[in-house]
Amino acid sequence: MLIVMILASQIYIDIFFSNFRFSFGAIILPVIIYKYRDMRVYYIGFISGIALYIQRIIVYSFGKSSFLENVFLFWPEVIFYTIYGLCFVYVVNKNKNMKIHNLFLSLILIDFLSNITEIFILTSISENINYIEVIKLLIIVAIVRSSISAVFITGLKYYNMLLMREEHEKRYRDLVWMSSKLKTQVYWMEKNMIYIENVMEDAYNLFENIKERKNREFWQNNSLDIAKNVHEIKKEYALVLEGIEDVVKVNVSKIGMSFKEIILILEDSLYRMIKNRNKVIDLNFSEYENFYTHKHYELISIFRNILTNSIESMDKGRIELMHSKNENSHIFIIKDNGNGIKQEYIKNIFKAGFSTKINYETGNISRGLGLNLVKKLVEQDFNGKISVFSIENLGTNFTISIPINYLEGE
Template sequence: MKNLKRMLFVSIVVALASQVSIGLVSSDFRVSAGIILYVIFLFYYEDLKPIPTGILSGIIVNLLRSILYYFTMGNFGHEILSFQIEILFYTFYAIIYYLLTNENNKKSINYIFLVMLISDFGANIIELLIRTIIGSSPFPWEITSTLFLVALVRSGITWLALNLFKYYKMLLIKEEHEERYKRLLWLTSQLKTEMYWMEKNMENIENVMSDSYRLFEMINTDEDKDSWGERSIGIARDIHEIKKENGLAIRGIKEITESELKDEKMSFKDIISILFETMKREIRRLNKNIELEIHMEENFYTSQHYYLMSIFRNLVMNSIDAIPDTQRDGKISIIHRIVDGEHAFMVSDNGSGIDEEGLEHIFSPGYSTKINYDTGEINRGLGLSIVKHIVEKQLEGSLKVSSTKGKGTTIYIYIPKHSLEVS
């Protein structure tokens, strides 16, 4: 429904812009400015379908011109057929545009310029050819150069507009990044203060551990019984102080993050973009041969962007760890779909997989299959436990895991729209 409304809006705007036109050859054949906006909208709305939007734009252009002609002339006349034929221009433009673009090149403005040039010229030639067939007249070859010039000018204007939008957006992003950097610097300085108290507590914890072990030895050797009670009270008192200091530090961190991180909402597209770049850098740092693919069905705005980033970061990091260094065809994919009013996310890899016993404990805090046999270090195993808590408790969603030992793992996450989306 959302895509249909957007497509209708774009088509109406294109139809209004098409009223700015000039006639070539005869009053029947006209070139307009509508196609410029059509391409601009296609470029910035990734979920906009070129062919349906092109056909709908042509139909609305036809309706609008017919209505205006009727109110101007008082009747429809033969012009109505001419307006109907113009639907073919938008249809063939959309078809050519669709055939020449794909996910890899549709965001390249220079490439889109060539596509626009070919689409514009080709669609005009096809429309003109059909008009000459219907009118039983010879094809006016003399205006083909003019049509190419028109295509060049319209494509050039669109190319210029897209570049202006691009640099304006970059300027806004730069200003936003500078502001975020200042806030991040201030936030980091405040967090450093809280970290100081937490590091100070580490010394106190070491002292308590030492006192506890000393008391244990005294009890084992039945030494100085009269001091056991006082020592126990001293240990309890020290633990209470550590707990109090730690609680103050945690409260301080919460206050800092809640007051400073005031980004009310963020688009899912931007979340995925940040995740993609960050994870690609991590893959390069680890010197692994892993392809990272992301497919997004529909963009949306969310106020839960920190939760989503935490979910995907943990899952992708798990997948990266699950793919051996020696594997040359590593692949991680994130797929987003809308299913029955829910956002469905599928994160899969073709790594080492998990056996049946591991699947039973995969969400348990502390459980881990990742061991560094060179150092003996074991991963703390909190990633999936955190993901499960966020999905189920914070976002009212659900998740499940499918895995085959030696073939890979897939995590399925389902989150209701009302838990994620904001307008």
């Protein structure tokens, strides 16, 4: 993309004086920044300016002007591209869902400010000029270049939407196929439920006979029949599990998902949960940068278990999922301002079967498998780390660290 911008910068118009140019490279720069906006490349403008600066020095040194003259002649272009790059990267990252008309106005303003800064630097070493005429022309040029850039960016947005639509259609077809396969396994599970009920009835009848010392001559055969039936049920369920694993493996390996899509799925399902339970809870999810992963099922399972626990721990409040990234890992912090966890419970919350969630109306208690599953997924499947910090009546923080190569790798 940098090469494309350098080539585009060869199309320019000299105005006012010989060392000030309106380059078409400024049309390509915002398109590049917008395309790679998730990477937050604040330095792209500076790199672009340096590349164009070196290119112009080399090219024009073969002409009439000397190398030293060109060194001093073209350096203000670095200022223009640096200012443009910094401003536009800030704008697109501050307002990721900016409407096209707001984007267009931002492009005009950034183009004008970058050009006027370059003009002020140049006029300190050049002849006097009419600033009123300069400003008028700069506004016109900013509108023209921004219009072309906005058209390119709009085309890029619709192209990305088309690709996403095709990917969603493919995912839908795969999910329909998966659903049909799973229905087959559900049939066998329902069939086994009948067998299980029969075995339970036989076992209970045997228990009653033993308890009352009746029909002793049938005890041995009844026990053997029960063992045989349990063995058959086990074989049937082994086939069911094999079928389910086959369906899941095939589809997971083919379909990936972006982190943004994962966030959207979580927000949709969790807000429905909050609404259905008549709670007043604000969710705030923020991503440092978007990434693509084939392990989205595992990642959603991790987030959903922790976030669901947070929702269940409060009637009103705020829950945040914050994403950051360092050189080696993705960092996810999930925090809430709910009731917190008692200190004596902290060491046990990841143990299977441990739970503090009891329905006092029904007497039902949670199975306590959610956080145990989370810990297993983070540490065994992702080779990551998970920690928890909580203060009773103030809230809870979960910090999850997952190596980049485990999360983004195939």
